[in-house]
Amino acid sequence: MIQDSDCRIGVPFIPIPAEKIAxxxxxxxxxxxxxxxxxxxxxxxxxxxxxxxxxxxxxxxxVPIAH
Incomplete structure (x- = not known):
């Protein structure tokens, strides 16, 4: 339950599959x-x-972008 301004939900990063990391x-x-x-x-x-x-x-x- 979030009750204070320093409470957070989720994770502090963006999950990325390891195989996508070069x-x-x-x-x-x-x-x-x-x-x-x-x-x-x-x-x-x-x-x-x-x-x-x-x-x-x-x-x-x-609207398509012309290249």
Whole structure:
């Protein structure tokens, strides 16, 4: 039963089958911060589709991405 803010359910990791692990890299290097770029036309289009799906999921359509 969860009664306090420090109570947790589940596991503190994402379970992954061992056969899916190719390597474990141990390093002392720090993580680098990701650079966040301003949204471009493609990012705005994705956001628009997500917003439309959240508002009217019954009218959502799948739009193929051209490569």
């Amino acid at each position: 390597a474990i890299v141990i390093t002392q290097s720090s993580d680098s911060a990701s650079t966040v770029e301003p949204p471009d036309a493609e990012t705005n289009a994705i956001a628009g589709h997500l917003s439309a799906t959240a508002i009217m999921p019954h009218k959502a359509t799948v």
